[in-house]
Amino acid sequence: MGTDRLAALPPVREVPAERVREALVGTPTVVVLDDDPTGTQTVRDLPVLTRWTADDVAWALDRDTPAFFVLTNTRSLGPADAAARTREVVRTCLAVAGRRGTDVVFASRSDSTLRGHFPLETDVIAREAGAPDAVILAPAFPDAGRVTLDGIHWLRDGDGLTPVADSEFAGDATFGYRSSRLAAWVAEKSGGAIPAADVAEVGIEELRSGTITLPRARVIVLDAVVDDDLRAAVLALLAAERAGARHVYRVGPSFVRARAGQDAQPPLDDAELAQAVGRGTSPHGLLVAGSHVGRTSRQLERLAARRDLAHVELDVAAVLDGVPLEGVVTEVLDGLRQRTTLLSTSRTLVTGRDEAESLDIARRVSAALTTVAGRVVGESAPAYVLAKGGITSSDVATESLRADRAWVRGSMLPGIVSLWAPTSGPPLVVFPGNVGDDEALADVVDRLEEAACA
Structure with a gap:
């Protein structure tokens, strides 16, 4: 059809x-x-x-x-x-x-x-x-x-x-x-x-x-x-x-x-973004990526091609083996002092023998990712946090940022990718793993970085 x-x-x-x-x-x-x-x-x-x-x-x-x-x-x-x-x-x-x-x-x-x-x-x-x-x-x-x-x-x-x-x-x-x-x-x-x-x-x-x-x-x-x-x-x-x-x-x-009686709204404009981001101790953003769908991997590749990032990869196998996270935290903090920093899981998807084991692996990896993000935000508040992937976004909001209450301020792209304003803490961009074209993530980060520097 x-x-x-x-x-x-x-x-x-x-x-x-x-x-x-x-x-x-x-x-x-x-x-x-x-x-x-x-x-x-x-x-x-x-x-x-x-x-x-x-x-x-x-x-x-x-x-x-x-x-x-x-x-x-x-x-x-x-x-x-x-x-x-x-x-x-x-x-x-x-x-x-x-x-x-x-x-x-x-x-x-x-x-x-x-x-x-x-x-x-x-x-x-x-x-x-x-x-x-x-x-x-x-x-x-x-x-x-x-x-x-x-x-x-x-x-x-x-x-x-x-x-x-x-x-x-x-x-x-x-x-x-x-x-x-x-x-x-x-x-x-x-x-x-x-x-x-x-x-x-x-x-x-x-x-x-x-x-x-x-x-x-x-x-x-x-x-x-x-x-x-x-x-x-x-x-x-x-x-x-x-x-x-x-x-x-x-x-x-x-x-x-x-x-809710709402119509489709245009994405947040530059003035709205400038009001929302850029008040952290770092002038750069922290990107946290946990999604493993193919679209996310392509978007991360395009982002790296378009922007000079500090990229810190959390090795999934090491996480499952219980390797301490202190070194990863230090590496992310060092990167964030100089430029936009991406914290991601390794791109090889690790699954279990059944649904329950796959969920358990996903939870352990997400817990490690959000623990690192939380320690980083606690020591050096970024201009914004962007979380890539649904479960990742949830864990970043609840565990890393402790954003108990927030307002949805609007979208970053037409009808997709929302910006939250927590009642305390840095703004959070919720970016699903399965939306946008291959350039979408890089486009959103460009806008956020420009707003943070405005």
């Missing part, structure tokens, strides 16, 4: 974000449980929590925004720990909202290429918050070329469409899958507990017709090629919820933007 199918689509029905904002008046706050920090890349001016004490949740609710994020980082956890963490967050949010006499609804934000704990996380939310009428499945992320069409999830490159199951992401050591049709994917990931017959699809033709009827089903899949498609679906969902329907959302980043 490609050019012919896209050309045959009905015209986009424009649904302004303002219409969604009007429909949001009086509706519950959306709590977005984000399984890594990259779900924030499509939005701006929303709160983010990396802890979920009652005080933290109350702080977020006091911001009076249509949504806020809670960074659970469950994609880095095994199933039992992911369930326990999700349960804890949901219970805390429900308790705080209950004491305040307010309502919340939950969105489980996960990877737009379908990696993550599904249906485990939505099952936990349903048990704690009450069984929903349906789980809304909307992984589309048009900004990054992920679209859902005819119930199938695709990677879009220009006018070409590749089924997501044919991509490198489907071969993930922990969260791999075989199905691109989302009904079959639900059945596959649930081990048959949710058969494909219990999954309904809302197609692109209906979304663009102006009349949307939500089907009765355990899971409802939403087609989406552009944000207007998602906003059309959001209006139908809000109408159903006003009439008493209850939903749990399992979504990609773009649905959160639509559900």
